[in-house]
Amino acid sequence: MAGLTEHQPPLVIDDAINNNDDDDHDHKCNNSENNCSSSSSLDKGVGGDKDMAPVSGSSIHRSASRPQLDLSGAAIQGNFEERDPTILLPNQSDDISHLALDIGGSLIKLVYFSRHEDRLINNRRLKSIKERFGLLTGNRRSYPILGGRLHFVKFETHKMNECVDFIHSKQLHRGGMDSHGWRSEVPDNDNAVIKATGGGAYRFSDLFKEKLGVSIDKEDEMNCLVAGANFLLKAIRHEAFTHMEGHKEFVQIDHNDLFPYLLVNIGSGVSMIKVDGDGKFQRVSGTNVGGGTYWGLGRLLTKCKSFDELLELSQRGDNRTIDMLVGDIYGGMDYSKIGLSASTIASSFGKTISENKELGDYRPEDISLSLLRMISYNIGQIAYLNALRFGLKRIFFGGFFIRGHAYTMDTISFAVQFWSKGDAKAMFLRHEGFLGALGAFMSYEKHGLDDLMVHQLVERFPMGAPYIGGKIHGPPLGDLNEKISWMEKFVQKGTEITAPVPMAPPGTTGLGGFEVPSSKGESLRSDASNLNVGVLHLVPTLEVFPLLADLKTYEPNTIDLLDRGELDYWFTVLSAHLPDLVDKAVASEGGTEDAKRRGDAFARAFSAHLARLMEEPAAYGKLGLANLLELREECLREFYFVDAYRSIKQRENEASLAVLPDLLLELDGMNEERRLLMLIEGVLAANIFDWGSRACVDLYHKGTIIEIYRMSRNKMHRPWRVDDFDIFKERMLGSGDTKPHPHKRALLFVDNSGADIVLGMLPLAREFLRRGTEVVLVANSLPALNDVTAMELPEIVAEAAKHCDILRRAAVAGGLLVDAMISSQDRSIDNSSSVPLMVVENGCGSPCIDLRQVSSELAAAAKDADLIILEGMGRSLHTNYNAKFKCDALKLAMVKNQRLAEKLIKGNIYDCVCRYEPAS
Numbered sequence: 001m002a003g004l005t006e007h008q009p010p011l012v013i014d015d016a017i018n019n020n021d022d023d024d025h026d027h028k029c030n031n032s033e034n035n036c037s038s039s040s041s042l043d044k045g046v047g048g049d050k051d052m053a054p055v056s057g058s059s060i061h062r063s064a065s066r067p068q069l070d071l072s073g074a075a076i077q078g079n080f081e082e083r084d085p086t087i088l089l090p091n092q093s094d095d096i097s098h099l100a101l102d103i104g105g106s107l108i109k110l111v112y113f114s115r116h117e118d119r120l121i122n123n124r125r126l127k128s129i130k131e132r133f134g135l136l137t138g139n140r141r142s143y144p145i146l147g148g149r150l151h152f153v154k155f156e157t158h159k160m161n162e163c164v165d166f167i168h169s170k171q172l173h174r175g176g177m178d179s180h181g182w183r184s185e186v187p188d189n190d191n192a193v194i195k196a197t198g199g200g201a202y203r204f205s206d207l208f209k210e211k212l213g214v215s216i217d218k219e220d221e222m223n224c225l226v227a228g229a230n231f232l233l234k235a236i237r238h239e240a241f242t243h244m245e246g247h248k249e250f251v252q253i254d255h256n257d258l259f260p261y262l263l264v265n266i267g268s269g270v271s272m273i274k275v276d277g278d279g280k281f282q283r284v285s286g287t288n289v290g291g292g293t294y295w296g297l298g299r300l301l302t303k304c305k306s307f308d309e310l311l312e313l314s315q316r317g318d319n320r321t322i323d324m325l326v327g328d329i330y331g332g333m334d335y336s337k338i339g340l341s342a343s344t345i346a347s348s349f350g351k352t353i354s355e356n357k358e359l360g361d362y363r364p365e366d367i368s369l370s371l372l373r374m375i376s377y378n379i380g381q382i383a384y385l386n387a388l389r390f391g392l393k394r395i396f397f398g399g400f401f402i403r404g405h406a407y408t409m410d411t412i413s414f415a416v417q418f419w420s421k422g423d424a425k426a427m428f429l430r431h432e433g434f435l436g437a438l439g440a441f442m443s444y445e446k447h448g449l450d451d452l453m454v455h456q457l458v459e460r461f462p463m464g465a466p467y468i469g470g471k472i473h474g475p476p477l478g479d480l481n482e483k484i485s486w487m488e489k490f491v492q493k494g495t496e497i498t499a500p501v502p503m504a505p506p507g508t509t510g511l512g513g514f515e516v517p518s519s520k521g522e523s524l525r526s527d528a529s530n531l532n533v534g535v536l537h538l539v540p541t542l543e544v545f546p547l548l549a550d551l552k553t554y555e556p557n558t559i560d561l562l563d564r565g566e567l568d569y570w571f572t573v574l575s576a577h578l579p580d581l582v583d584k585a586v587a588s589e590g591g592t593e594d595a596k597r598r599g600d601a602f603a604r605a606f607s608a609h610l611a612r613l614m615e616e617p618a619a620y621g622k623l624g625l626a627n628l629l630e631l632r633e634e635c636l637r638e639f640y641f642v643d644a645y646r647s648i649k650q651r652e653n654e655a656s657l658a659v660l661p662d663l664l665l666e667l668d669g670m671n672e673e674r675r676l677l678m679l680i681e682g683v684l685a686a687n688i689f690d691w692g693s694r695a696c697v698d699l700y701h702k703g704t705i706i707e708i709y710r711m712s713r714n715k716m717h718r719p720w721r722v723d724d725f726d727i728f729k730e731r732m733l734g735s736g737d738t739k740p741h742p743h744k745r746a747l748l749f750v751d752n753s754g755a756d757i758v759l760g761m762l763p764l765a766r767e768f769l770r771r772g773t774e775v776v777l778v779a780n781s782l783p784a785l786n787d788v789t790a791m792e793l794p795e796i797v798a799e800a801a802k803h804c805d806i807l808r809r810a811a812v813a814g815g816l817l818v819d820a821m822i823s824s825q826d827r828s829i830d831n832s833s834s835v836p837l838m839v840v841e842n843g844c845g846s847p848c849i850d851l852r853q854v855s856s857e858l859a860a861a862a863k864d865a866d867l868i869i870l871e872g873m874g875r876s877l878h879t880n881y882n883a884k885f886k887c888d889a890l891k892l893a894m895v896k897n898q899r900l901a902e903k904l905i906k907g908n909i910y911d912c913v914c915r916y917e918p919a920s
């Protein structure tokens with residue numbers, strides 16, 4: 001780990017934040033992540049009228065409700081008269097953390113929070129949009145609401161020193177609370193306290209005091225488990241999953257219908273807890289036959305040196321040599337009268353009594369498996385009986401015994417299924433190892449997480465995720481250089497991360513209940529099914545898109561990558577695209593040696609993600625194609641590739657703007673009906689400019705942008721493969737003499753730069769404006785492939801407006817021209833509530849869009865919208881193709897992938913989709 005430097009550079013609190021502030025790093029900075037911040041924001045807790053109060057002084061006590069800012073030495077920079085002046089906080093680190101621990105016998109689990117602002121493009125234009133949509137009423141705060149990240153880290157308990165070093169290197173102990181619940185401000189504050197649970201909280205209390213100068217505040221383990229489980233089940237969408245015959249299925253828990261449930265914590269012993277609400281629970285039962293029993297007996301019987309080794313052994317075991325089966329008693333027959341098949345275990349270890357054998361005559365593998373099944377079935381059975389006792393349908397299992405082990409989960413699931421006759425369900429938790437630590441975190445009097453909603457959390461998987469997995473690991477890598485060297489080291493060692501060779505699909509890892517294994521799961525590494533946990537990004541500005549018809553049934557992904565065939569295919573597509581993407585990314589950063597090194601590391605990191613997901617498709621939670629495409633963009637950003645297609649986008653914008661006047665002239669010469677058709681056709685044709693599609697990129701070698709655009713237009717023959725144009729036309733123009741009322745507000749979710757936006761979507765927007773419909777152009781917050789971003793759009797609109805009065809008037813009224821051309825100080829924009837043309841960011845940086853998590857501006861703009869248009873493959877096919885809306889919806893895309901065309905629309909590559917669905 002790179003160490004901390006003493007001096008923190010000043011932080012600028014301003015709204016002129018670039019649109020890639022996610023990591024808050026300047027890639028030129030090669031120190032630790034704590035000292036290369038580029039921006040920060042004021043905290044909610046010091047907002048309002050007090051914003052500017054403490055501009056001097058060094059020790060200010062503040063509420064502990066949120067991570068706080070060090071305002072010492074704060075000074076206004078620049079013009080005092082300005083409405084939102086820049087404030088410098090010279091002593092503030094942006095990475096203020098809270099830490100909680102669960103110190104168990106074998107593992108130490110850490111949960112810590114680091115403050116990061118969200119990725120809003122918080123510039124003046126967007127603020128004015130917020131004002132218009134009533135988002136800032138009565139609140140003159142000029143900074144984003146608090147955002148942050150929740151990190152999950154594990155260490156082996158016997159490597160406590162590594163853990164302490166980690167805490168020290170990240171200064172996590174400085175972000176804790178003192179005994180009064182205040183955040184400690186002085187580095188070596190004697191009153192500093194860290195919340196911890198688990199036996200080690202007692203054992204290591206002195207060590208923490210001695211090495212870090214902090215006291216351990218011990219929290220009750222059971223309280224912590226329940227608090228952790230409740231938080232996870234409420235705040236994370238696909239936290240719980242079932243596991244049957246090696247197959248994981250994520251379960252969406254209805255947050256309003258979570259309680260009561262049974263929490264079964266399998267540690268050395270087993271506790272069964274009936275949970276009725278937050279802080280409301282009762283230990284209703286337990287058993288002394290638990291993880292300790294398995295490990296203890298296993299160690300005696302097999303001479304294994306560790307729990308993991310014992311589990312690993314079971315993987316290769318065959319319990320028939322040890323267990324007495326029904327068939328052994330009934331001469332190979334079923335005992336069908338009472339529903340027991342010949343392969344059912346009649347008596348665990350029963351066979352060992354009847355044979356003249358010694359311990360050494362049995363294979364340790366068989367012993368381990370037999371023991372594992374005996375204990376797992378027993379726990380599953382007792383859990384079921386307790387669920388039955390209290391009428392509980394859901395049983396969540398957690399604790400160190402499970403460790404994401406496929407056999408264990410399968411046996412428990414089978415037992416619950418067997419005894420309940422399918423009535424009750426065993427579920428497991430992705431973060432099960434962190435329940436206690438999370439609960440300890442929640443026990444800070446004010447931890448700031450309690451009111452978070454599921455849509456405000458985004459889980460991201462940074463570079464190390466595929467390797468660290470659910471396994472124990474050391475300090476996460478902080479700075480870019482460290483990350484790159486780490487990647488390089490792996491390659492030097494010849495570690496198998498460059499070649500993402502998929503392992504055989506898991507298949508059956510369990511044994512069909514009490515029966516003999518049909519497959520022993522040798523293809524599955526013992527920890528392969530152990531799920532990874534990412535970093536939880538807390539983004540309080542995210543909202544659910546309010547026009548979704550039914551949030552409960554909404555599923556953004558059209559393609560489910562838990563389907564093996566789909567995963568294999570998209571894995572190949574994305575792998576094949578990598579070299580070209582790296583070339584573009586490196587070129588976008590000037591092709592320097594540094595850029596090449598980063599490009600190389602990015603390729604390795606992304607390949608490793610792909611390899612991990614091939615090995616275990618559920619490793620990062622529920623996996624759809626949109627998640628993979630977003631992961632790729634995030635991975636690029638992790639290696640500081642801010643905008644890989646920057647110059648391509650610019651070139652295509654310029655070429656398209658040059659032909660725009662001719663297109664507008666041509667359109668203006670047409671009657672309404674013909675013009676509308678031309679406009680829709682134009683959008684579909686121009687959607688061919690997609691640098692994410694292999695086929696399209698090959699096409700671009702065959703002509704200039706304009707030639708390809710013309711060729712695409714000429715091929716636009718109706719009927720399109722999905723063609724609802726006539727219904728849409730009727731809604732727009734009416735039939736006969738009846739003239740329908742125009743839409744009040746249309747949200748246009750735009751896609752690519754160049755022809756797509758300039759010759760496709762802008763002319764369509766102009767048509768709506770002409771008809772008196774307000775237009776909101778919804779664009780990406782962050783770059784993704786060649787998608788146009790909300791930051792780039794005003795300039796493009798301004799250029800287009802030079803050739804068009806309708807666009808110019810609307811853009812002036814919407815403040816867009818001001819943004820693009822005039823200093824923001826001088827502008828005078830119309831403050832009427834109706835604004836004809838607006839640009840809002842969508843809150844994401846991916847070619848797809850998950851409408852459960854959009855920017856607050858978009859959510860606000862949607863409130864008065866009665867039409868949405870989703871354009872492009874990513875937003876209207878890969879995601880949202882099946883989405884239903886409360887308002888009229890038009891989905892427009894050219895399908896630029898043969899397989900997708902066949903699967904989705906039974907058509908061919910370059911077929912088009914014009915799907916219109918009136919409000920449902």
Ligand SMILES: CC(C)(COP(=O)(O)O)[C@@H](O)C(=O)NCCC(=O)O
Pocket residue numbers: 573629687689690691692693694695751752785847871872873874875878893896897898
């Ligand atoms: C990444 C994309 C969804 C972008 O498409 P768009 O939304 O720009 O129409 C699309 O290019 C895609 O699915 N590409 C991978 C498929 C392929 O290369 O064939």
Ligand SMILES: [Mn+2]
Pocket residue numbers: 690751752785786787847872874
């Ligand atoms: Mn796109």
